[in-house]
Amino acid sequence: MALKVYVDRMSQPSRAVLIFCKINGIDFEEIRVDILTNKQFSPEYKAINPMRQVPAIVDGRFKLFESHAILIYLCCAFPGVASHWYPGDLFKRSKIHSVLDWHHSNLRRGTVGLVFNTIIGPLNGLPSNAQAAKEGEKLLVRSLAKLEDFWLKDGRFLTGSLQPSIADISLVCEIMQLELLSEKDRDRILSPYKKVVQWIEDTKKATAPHFDEVHGILFKAQKKFRERMATESVKNEVKSKM
């Protein structure tokens, strides 16, 4: 029985797991858990992941959630996975644990704080929260500076590596969430960090064509959001002239 991977491609850790499985030729079944229609709260999904979040996997009788834990598991459980994704060398492996842990409270929290409170929340009928968005952006910008000056200072990929690891897929998928912002905002935030921009491109190339294919839904959403924002901006302009 093939590995079952429960995901919503609009979720950045879900995309990381999918891209990883595809680039490594892991035989799996993708099962969509539509967050927009609250499918993660169904009793069936509660039995898979009681935390009611995506992604989660079921491999035979073994169930697992939390994307970093899943990526590490896949590296160890599937012998065909090349060692650069999760090196056996203790020092290299420890640095990957370190950047993945750092990610939780920094890059991820910043990106989610900004994108949720400016785009996702309001589009789902939640009140916008300018203060939370501002704090999110502050943490995001601080995290991008640390990526530029520390995590990417010694190599093309994180922790000074010449080849990508699970950390690169994980963190780049997170940053891709910024595509949901307006082009102007995305560029204002991201463009000062040249190494980061280059690293995103390098990670895309290293995981092509799966990276773009899995992000297809995000680009569709981006188009819709940007059109809606443009319409609202025109509406506001008309209103202000009345």
Added chain:
Amino acid sequence: MALKVYVDRMSQPSRAVLIFCKINGIDFEEIRVDILTNKQFSPEYKAINPMRQVPAIVDGRFKLFESHAILIYLCCAFPGVASHWYPGDLFKRSKIHSVLDWHHSNLRRGTVGLVFNTIIGPLNGLPSNAQAAKEGEKLLVRSLAKLEDFWLKDGRFLTGSLQPSIADISLVCEIMQLELLSEKDRDRILSPYKKVVQWIEDTKKATAPHFDEVHGILFKAQKKFRERMATESVKNEVKSKM
């Protein structure tokens, strides 16, 4: 040259690393980085950990930060560490990664949100933030319920284990931060979760006498905070009668 461990015992992940080293008889030098006087921002410490947080370790030429990554490294680098702390079995190990990842965005974020915004921040001259404290408590209570109903449902320790792992030390040290609240608030939050309360006791026993010794500074701070809160409460009472 012995392992160097950079810590402030008021920080919960610092205490987790110290207790782990002591219970496993690891030869190490404890180097205090006093957060209260901003020693983490010194140029010397920046060279150890550019993220300017504790804990961090230096083992020979190898530097590492992020407490979960450090605990995993110590389990692998020191052959004397018993396997229950970080099992070699892939399924058991993966569950430990999962609970440690979950910790970042749930129990830790909830506890820090509550304790920082009600106690630590205001005592350090920062404005108190009732909304952030309320959100922290909400996330903390939700996390305690998940510990009770899921993570502790199958055994004395996390993920159904009969012996403690690095996750137990890590998460219990986090919950110990609630000792800084008033006794009434601590009990109101914690006492509904019987399994959690028992698990804290079991983890203390499994790591005695180091657990209490390393937490000594926290209990001293608790005494001081509670005395100060009592004085301020009397002052407010007198004011309200004037």
